Amino acid sequence: MNDNIKMFEDIEGLLSGGRLTAAFSVLDNAIIAYPALRQFVGELERLRQGYGYMSGYALQGLPDPGLAESYAGIVEGVRTLVEAMARQMRLKDAPTLYFNTLRYELATPGDSVATLVDEYRNVSQKISLAALAENPAQAARQFSVQAEQLEKRVFNRVWTMYPLGGADEASLRDAIADKSLPGYFKSLIISAVLMGLMEQADERRMLLLMDAYASDDADVSVRALCALLVGIWLYRNRHMSARMRNRLAALKEMPGWVRDVRMATMQYVRSRDTERITRKFNEEVIPEMMKLRPEIEKLKDKPLDTEAMEENPEWAEILEKSGVADRLKELQELQEDGGDVMMATFSKLKTFSFFNDISNWFLPFHQSHTQIASDDIPEIATLISIMGNAPMFCDNDKYSVALSLSQIPPAQRDMMLRQIRMQTQQMDAVRMAAMDSGHVPQREELAANYVRNLYRFFKLFRRKGEFTDPFSSGLNIPAIPSLEQEFEDPDTLMVIAEFYFKRGYYSDALEVFRRLTAMSSPSASISQKMGYCEQSVGDISAALRHYEEAEMLDSSSRWTLRRLAWCHRMLGNWDKALDCYRRLAEDKPDDVSLALNIGLSLVKLHRYDEALQYLFKAEFYGSGSEKATRALAWCTLLGGDYERCVKYTATLLAGTTPRPNDYINAGHLSLLTGHPGEAVDHYVDAIKAMEGNVDSFLRRLADDKVTISAFGGVDPQLMAIVVDTSIAKSK
Numbered sequence: 218m219n220d221n222i223k224m225f226e227d228i229e230g231l232l233s234g235g236r237l238t239a240a241f242s243v244l245d246n247a248i249i250a251y252p253a254l255r256q257f258v259g260e261l262e263r264l265r266q267g268y269g270y271m272s273g274y275a276l277q278g279l280p281d282p283g284l285a286e287s288y289a290g291i292v293e294g295v296r297t298l299v300e301a302m303a304r305q306m307r308l309k310d311a312p313t314l315y316f317n318t319l320r321y322e323l324a325t326p327g328d329s330v331a332t333l334v335d336e337y338r339n340v341s342q343k344i345s346l347a348a349l350a351e352n353p354a355q356a357a358r359q360f361s362v363q364a365e366q367l368e369k370r371v372f373n374r375v376w377t378m379y380p381l382g383g384a385d386e387a388s389l390r391d392a393i394a395d396k397s398l399p400g401y402f403k404s405l406i407i408s409a410v411l412m413g414l415m416e417q418a419d420e421r422r423m424l425l426l427m428d429a430y431a432s433d434d435a436d437v438s439v440r441a442l443c444a445l446l447v448g449i450w451l452y453r454n455r456h457m458s459a460r461m462r463n464r465l466a467a468l469k470e471m472p473g474w475v476r477d478v479r480m481a482t483m484q485y486v487r488s489r490d491t492e493r494i495t496r497k498f499n500e501e502v503i504p505e506m507m508k509l510r511p512e513i514e515k516l517k518d519k520p521l522d523t524e525a526m527e528e529n530p531e532w533a534e535i536l537e538k539s540g541v542a543d544r545l546k547e548l549q550e551l552q553e554d555g556g557d558v559m560m561a562t563f564s565k566l567k568t569f570s571f572f573n574d575i576s577n578w579f580l581p582f583h584q585s586h587t588q589i590a591s592d593d594i595p596e597i598a599t600l601i602s603i604m605g606n607a608p609m610f611c612d613n614d615k616y617s618v619a620l621s622l623s624q625i626p627p628a629q630r631d632m633m634l635r636q637i638r639m640q641t642q643q644m645d646a647v648r649m650a651a652m653d654s655g656h657v658p659q660r661e662e663l664a665a666n667y668v669r670n671l672y673r674f675f676k677l678f679r680r681k682g683e684f685t686d687p688f689s690s691g692l693n694i695p696a697i698p699s700l701e702q703e704f705e706d707p708d709t710l711m712v713i714a715e716f717y718f719k720r721g722y723y724s725d726a727l728e729v730f731r732r733l734t735a736m737s738s739p740s741a742s743i744s745q746k747m748g749y750c751e752q753s754v755g756d757i758s759a760a761l762r763h764y765e766e767a768e769m770l771d772s773s774s775r776w777t778l779r780r781l782a783w784c785h786r787m788l789g790n791w792d793k794a795l796d797c798y799r800r801l802a803e804d805k806p807d808d809v810s811l812a813l814n815i816g817l818s819l820v821k822l823h824r825y826d827e828a829l830q831y832l833f834k835a836e837f838y839g840s841g842s843e844k845a846t847r848a849l850a851w852c853t854l855l856g857g858d859y860e861r862c863v864k865y866t867a868t869l870l871a872g873t874t875p876r877p878n879d880y881i882n883a884g885h886l887s888l889l890t891g892h893p894g895e896a897v898d899h900y901v902d903a904i905k906a907m908e909g910n911v912d913s914f915l916r917r918l919a920d921d922k923v924t925i926s927a928f929g930g931v932d933p934q935l936m937a938i939v940v941d942t943s944i945a946k947s948k
Contacts, residue, residue, distance in 0.1 A: 225303050232292055240295055241265050247302065253309070254302050264294050286459065293456040300417045304379065313683040314575065315416060319377040330374050331388040337367040341398060361587050368405055372576035375409035381421040393429055393437060401581035403437045408579035411444035415685055418452050420461060427464045431471070436581065439663040443481050443671070446694055447687050453697045465699065478694075478703045480661050483555070484668040485692045486713055490720050491557040491672060498561035557669055559614055560676075566617035567677045578674040582615040589619035597622045608662045611669035693725055695732065707737045714746075723750040741771035748780060757787045775801060782814070791821040809839040817848055825856030843872065847879065854882060859890050877906040881917055884943075888931050893939050900943035911944055 224247060231240040244261055248254045271287050281287075307316055308323075322328075343360045350356035378385060389410070393403050407429060414422045426448065429441035457465075468474050571577050571588055584590065584601045600622060604615045675686040695704040695713060704710055710733050717726035727750040730743055748763030761784040767777045782797035795818035802811045812835040819828035832852055836845040850865035866886055869879045880903035887896035904914050918940065 225299050228295075228299050232295060237268055237291065237295065241268075244295075244298070244302070251306060253305055256305075257298060257302055260294075260298055260301075264291055264298065267291055267294075289456040290458065293458075296455065297418065301379070304417065314680050315377065315683065318373050322374055322377050328370065328374065329388075330371065330378070330385040333367060333371045333374060334388050334392045337364060337371060337402065338392075338395070338398060340364045340367060341402075358587060358590075361585065365587060368402060368580070369574055369576045371402075372405055372409040372579075375406060376412045376416075376575075379413065379417050380419050381410075381413070381425070383421075386421045386425055389425060390428065393432060399583070400434050400436055401583050403432075403434060404440050404581045405576060405579060407437060407440045407444055409576070411447060412575070412579075414444070414448045415451065415687070418455055420458060423448055423461055424464055427461075427468055430468060430477075435660060436663050439477070439481070439660050440667045442477055443484070443664055443667050446478070446481055446485070447671075447692065449697055449699060450692045450694060451685075451687065453699070457699060462699075469702070475703050477660060478700065479706075479709050481664045481668075482694045482704075483713070484661075484664045485694060486716055487555045487665075488557065488668055488672050488688055489691050489717070489722055489725075491560050493720065494556050494558055495561040495564070498558070555665065557672070559610060560669075560673070563614040563617045563673075564677055566614075566621055567673070569617070569620045571616060571620055573679070575674075575678070577616070578613060578678060579670055580612065580616070582612040582619075584619075586616075589616065608666075611666045611673070613670045613673045691722070691725060693728065696728060704732070705736065707733055710736075718746055718750065721753075723753040726750050727754070739766065739770055741767045741774065741777070744770060745774070745777055745780070748777075752780070752784070757784050760784055761788065775804075786818075791818050794818050795822065807838055809835050809842060809845070812838065813842075813844055813848060816852065820848070820852050820855060823855075825852055825858075828852050829856070843869070847876075850879075850882060854886055854889075859886065862886055863890075875902075875906070877903045877914075878917070880906060881914075881921070884939075885921060888936070888939065893935060896939050897943050897946065900939065901947045904943065904947035909947065911947070914944075915940075 224243065228240050228243050231237070231243065241261065241264075244257075248258060248261070267287075268291050271284070271291065274281060275284060308319065340360055340363045344357060344364060347353050347357035347360055375381075375385070375389065381389075389406055392398060392406060407426070410422050410425055413419065414426075423445070426441045426445040430438050430445065432438045432441065580586075582605055584598075584605050589601060590598075601619050604610065604618055607615070610618070672688055675681055675684060675688055678684070694700060695710065710729050714726050714729035714733060717723070717729065727747060730747045730750065733743060734740075734747075744763045744767035748760045748767060751757075751760035751763060761781070764777055764780045764784060767774065768781060771777065778797050778801050782794045782801070785791070785794035785797065795815060798811055798815045798818060802808060802815065805811060812831045816828045816831035816835060819825070819831065829849070829852060832845055832849045835842060836849060839845050846865050846868050850862055850869060853859070853862035853865060863886065866879070866883045869875055870883060880899045884896040884899035884903065887893065887899060900914070903917075904911060907913050
């Protein structure tokens with residue numbers, strides 16, 4: 218299988234290099250070697266013939282305005298053929314869920330998408346007529362179970378069929394438009410189309426999603442858009458046919474398209490923060506809460522109850538003192554800002570057998586589902602009903618709660634009911650306020666819900682490793698060339714850039730900031746942030762350029778000046794760093810940190826006497842600061858003032874936490890003053906302080922070799938003996 222993978226990777230290299238003839242030869246050899254691929258001979262010949270006609274025409278030197286489109290179409294055709302061949306070669310024995318499901322579907326050729334949808338339509342009608350049966354409840358449940366099995370079959374069929382045939386596409390279009398079918402079934406079809414699209418590029422699937430976006434059903438429309446954005450992102454570097462371009466252009470003419478694309482994009486942007494929020498909850502909040510449990514339960518002999526804890530001022534005081542209250546407040550603010558704070562809680566509730574079926578991860582929540590319907594316990598039925606209207610939970614999490622209700626004691630169910638009711642009322646109030654302001658939040662809530670469903674599947678499904686996770690590297694939708702026009706609004710880009718920047722996704726923030734600068738006037742603030750992004754990703758030279766731009770736009774910013782100084786230091790521009798620090802010191806002449814940095818810059822410039830003046834100042838105002846002492850020891854060593862150097866070095870070594878470099882510098886001093894035996898002792902201490910890391914010790918000596926040689930140096934043989942002895946004695 219590895220050889221097969223390499224063969225197809227080689228073809229991609231040939232296509233990227235424009236060597237189609239060689240690519241055709243590789244495919245010829247593959248068909249000869251693998252009889253299962255002979256079904257693709259006709260398509261390969263069609264592509265080869267098309268390339269031959271196009272090449273012959275082009276080589277005659279005749280003008281051909283459609284050459285680029287024709288060439289790109291043939292290359293895309295070869296890529297599609299390669300994917301189909303790779304799929305065929307894995308069909309026999311690939312152990313993944315996709316191929317296991319595909320093999321089953323191929324074994325039942327009579328069950329086409331059309332026949333399965335028709336059967337589902339008939340069963341749905343029987344459910345609506347169940348009330349007329351002798352035992353309505355039993356009949357409804359029987360037909361509902363049949364419908365749920367058919368939902369899974371339709372999902373699996375749509376997911377695994379490739380390419381999606383014209384008849385199947387038409388059947389799915391009819392199902393999505395059929396008002397007699399339940400909305401959750403239509404939404405499930407959208408997810409099946411997406412999952413198949415993630416396996417292989419398929420133009421019919423993309424077109425189906427584009428058309429589904431125009432659906433009157435808001436949930437279907439929003440899910441189709443979210444799925445379409447994933448598809449466009451995954452295949453952003455592939456050729457888009459004229460048919461698809463024209464259909465996309467038609468969508469762009471729709472009144473709500475731009476607003477919806479921006480809105481859905483923000484849900485994907487916010488999903489970037491879910492892992493950090495989950496980690497904060499699991500690593501900071503929960504451990505601290507568990508530590509506090511005994512103390513809280515001393516105040517009242519009852520189980521830990523979050524709602525009661527908020528009502529008890531003594532418990533609230535404990536939370537405040539422990540810092541847990543601040544973390545909870547931060548999580549609440551993240552939730553209000555659209556953050557997915559529920560992932561941490563519900564990630565533990567995906568072990569029910571319900572979630573073994575891939576289709577159930579994408580099934581919209583409906584309380585009639587047979588695995589959660591509970592007419593026997595009114596409290597559970599009430600809670601499930603309220604859950605259905607709770608916008609703070611995605612469908613996936615609603616099923617988790619509903620499936621776990623029977624295992625929860627009645628007292629905790631009552632508490633959960635109160636909390637969900639309260640949160641739902643709060644969300645309703647927010648929704649009403651938004652509607653009063655002219656903003657309709659329904660589509661935004663639907664998009665957030667669906668993106669979270671997707672996120673949970675790709676992060677929590679038991680066989681998630683078999684799927685390409687679109688969230689792993691982030692869906693940077695504004696960077697997609699075909700959607701650039703949708704993000705020409707500086708305000709939208711600023712929101713996205715600030716989100717990335719605030720949460721530490723500096724590469725993504727930088728990309729968005731670059732687009733902002735191309736469409737708006739220069740801004741010191743944006744230049745500062747771009748500089749910080751470049752600095753954070755390790756490009757100090759680029760960071761320096763942006764900080765210089767910011768300084769030109771606002772020369773009064775001390776923050777920018779400090780960043781400039783830091784960059785110059787990192788790049789070895791010590792004269793420029795010195796200039797920055799001196800400018801900063803004009804307003805704060807007694808600042809210890811500035812005096813220290815000026816002194817160190819002067820040391821780097823070999824201006825030791827000047828450096829001492831500033832380092833003495835830092836020592837005086839810093840009340841014997843260890844940093845100042847260390848700088849003075851180094852400066853006096855380099856300046857040849859060994860008498861003072863001995864004093865400062867002794868102070869450092871007598872301190873509570875001497876650093877490895879302190880011992881190394883002490884060793885240098887001993888060598889330069891003619892005490893090689895003492896040098897050995899200091900070097901041994903340095904190696905021990907480095908936890909026996911001899912390589913680090915030798916690297917530091919190599920760095921200092923030029924410095925030591927500047928003072929007349931040390932005899933090379935003596936140095937070798939001292940170092941060798943030091944290493945031997947350190948073991």
